[in-house]
Amino acid sequence: MPKLTLWTAIRDAIAADIAQGAYHSGEKLPREADLAQRFGVNRHTLRRALHDLVAQGTLTSRRGAGFFVAAQPTRYEIGQAPQFTRDIQQSGRFAEKRADRIEVRQATALEASLLNGAQNVVVFEGTGLIDGVPVSWFSSKFDADRFPDLAQLFSEKPSVSRAWKELGITVHRSRTDINACNADSLMAQRLAVPAGRALLKTIAVDADENGQPVEYGESWFVGDRLTLSLSS
Amino acid sequence: MPKLTLWTAIRDAIAADIAQGAYHSGEKLPREADLAQRFGVNRHTLRRALHDLVAQGTLTSRRGAGFFVAAQPTRYEIGQAPQFTRDIQQSGRFAEKRADRIEVRQATALEASLLNGAQNVVVFEGTGLIDGVPVSWFSSKFDADRFPDLAQLFSEKPSVSRAWKELGITVHRSRTDINACNADSLMAQRLAVPAGRALLKTIAVDADENGQPVEYGESWFVGDRLTLSLSS
DNA sequence: ACCTATTTGTACGTATGTATT
DNA sequence: CAATACATACGTACAAATAGG
Numbered sequence: 001m002p003k004l005t006l007w008t009a010i011r012d013a014i015a016a017d018i019a020q021g022a023y024h025s026g027e028k029l030p031r032e033a034d035l036a037q038r039f040g041v042n043r044h045t046l047r048r049a050l051h052d053l054v055a056q057g058t059l060t061s062r063r064g065a066g067f068f069v070a071a072q073p074t075r076y077e078i079g080q081a082p083q084f085t086r087d088i089q090q091s092g093r094f095a096e097k098r099a100d101r102i103e104v105r106q107a108t109a110l111e112a113s114l115l116n117g118a119q120n121v122v123v124f125e126g127t128g129l130i131d132g133v134p135v136s137w138f139s140s141k142f143d144a145d146r147f148p149d150l151a152q153l154f155s156e157k158p159s160v161s162r163a164w165k166e167l168g169i170t171v172h173r174s175r176t177d178i179n180a181c182n183a184d185s186l187m188a189q190r191l192a193v194p195a196g197r198a199l200l201k202t203i204a205v206d207a208d209e210n211g212q213p214v215e216y217g218e219s220w221f222v223g224d225r226l227t228l229s230l231s232s
Numbered sequence: 233m234p235k236l237t238l239w240t241a242i243r244d245a246i247a248a249d250i251a252q253g254a255y256h257s258g259e260k261l262p263r264e265a266d267l268a269q270r271f272g273v274n275r276h277t278l279r280r281a282l283h284d285l286v287a288q289g290t291l292t293s294r295r296g297a298g299f300f301v302a303a304q305p306t307r308y309e310i311g312q313a314p315q316f317t318r319d320i321q322q323s324g325r326f327a328e329k330r331a332d333r334i335e336v337r338q339a340t341a342l343e344a345s346l347l348n349g350a351q352n353v354v355v356f357e358g359t360g361l362i363d364g365v366p367v368s369w370f371s372s373k374f375d376a377d378r379f380p381d382l383a384q385l386f387s388e389k390p391s392v393s394r395a396w397k398e399l400g401i402t403v404h405r406s407r408t409d410i411n412a413c414n415a416d417s418l419m420a421q422r423l424a425v426p427a428g429r430a431l432l433k434t435i436a437v438d439a440d441e442n443g444q445p446v447e448y449g450e451s452w453f454v455g456d457r458l459t460l461s462l463s464s
Numbered sequence: 465a466c467c468t469a470t471t472t473g474t475a476c477g478t479a480t481g482t483a484t485t
Numbered sequence: 486c487a488a489t490a491c492a493t494a495c496g497t498a499c500a501a502a503t504a505g506g
Binding site (some may be wrong): 005007041042043044045048062063064065066111 | 492493494495496501502503504
């Protein structure tokens, strides 16, 4: 196993130590100085390796305290929460949502083209939580002229599905695009994860029974806190 | 506005430049020395900012060449019949699969349970490339006793859909689970991305016309090189 | 509640290696 | 082959957060 650089070799050595149980979950690693001495490298070379393991999610660090083996991610078993996963498929609709912003503004060109030429949009942004832990952040847009009461409905209760029910509209998923991205600093703060953590991003367009698009939403999910499940 | 450190401020400034179109997709950024001078910081402080943008997927770097704005992702339609190569090529790009491993071995408990009690499995692992760039790595398992010719077919041509055609089997997606994870060092090497990069992971079970599971596959997609697209 | 030693984080400096142009 | 530009590696200094007395 020829490692091209010192720091990658050190990174893999530490990762192997953790995998073999030399350090347990949550345990503090030796301090930088000791690790650097053990591997016979400069402190910054060692830090390069540690930084990479933090980016991978293997470690976490606390300034002044030390480096710690990251806690085991709580993974949702496949098929164990069918209602939850089904809701997620439909563009991030949770029973528990916290509204972070509700406003009406002029539509951008992109929003207008996706929402059948809407001139103004209702913007509904918020956080999805499970047991108080943020698992998603969403930003949805609706035609403000066609649905003038939406902003009021959202402020009463942060539920999109309830709002559609109130309005007597039935919606279905029209298209959903999915990819993965690393959390930037803003999204990391919203989701309470370190920057760089893998996120599942969905861009969804929902339509009414006539096929008219009624919602355009973007959602970011913490990758290791849930799984999207598609059945056919 | 959290600008706690120099390097985060520089990172956000460069990210804002890119978002506002100062640099286009694929375009080369000014070299480190010039950027460092512009921001009035040491080269390493600038590199810290650039490194973070590379980790986020905003930039890519090539030693000796420069830093470049990352390309836009390719879309991949998830239809009923999974056909990676044909689907991608319909979007005007050259897609291919490279076989990295073909073997027959005893099934694990998980594989047996998912493949209807199979005792032995054909393991087919490889890399999916678009325009020569790796975008996915896959590991698929099949019932080796029910399909004894699969290994030979894969070694002739690394195409799952072609193999099913040869065998006269029609398959459809039974279930697909999707989540996001950060690349560990092994997967990073396979996909030619830096460790920590966000990956889209799918776990799929495909079935034949009788609903019998015939393939159990895991795939890892480079998040910023591919978008999964669901239509209904 | 306060101080202090410890430990990680940031920033700059210098040199050399390596791939690209 | 030479010049350019990114990558690695060692070094010094100080700032900021933590932990312990």
